[in-house]
Amino acid sequence: MPRSLVRRLAAPVGVLAGVVAAFAYVGAVDPNEPGHYPVCPLLRFTGIYCPGCGGLRSAHAVAHGDLQAALGANALAVVGYGIFAVVMAVWLVRAVRGLPMRVTVSPVWWWGIGAVLGLFTLVRNLPFGSALAP
DSSP, X not given: OOOOHHHHHHHHHHHHHHHHHHHHHHHHSOTTSTTSSOOOHHHHHXXXXXXXXXXXXXXXXXXXXXXXXXXXXXXXXXXXXHHHHHHHHXXXXXXXXXXOOOOOOOHHHHHHHXXXXXXXXXXXXXXXXXXXXX
């Protein structure tokens, strides 16, 4: 027996609601003001920007519609937001059509993602990559 549309949409809509709530919170509680969020431990103890440094400021800027500031805070996070939006759209369309959503990523892709994160981290911590630093 096919599942009802409401039941099929429950998971993707629930995930989307959680992400929207998180962006709303970060949009309302400014990460540019000290004391609202914890400091990145890697940055605090080593002075090195991790791939996520600037991600909250980036999300805050996206929540306020400032794409330029979002890219300046963490360009890789903005790419991640775009990928998430595409995956969510596909998941919602497949749920409406009654098709299962299976995301399988081969090890080659995981290694590629790790390489991009490592390269991004390296470049943003070097003098010539200072434009990528938050």
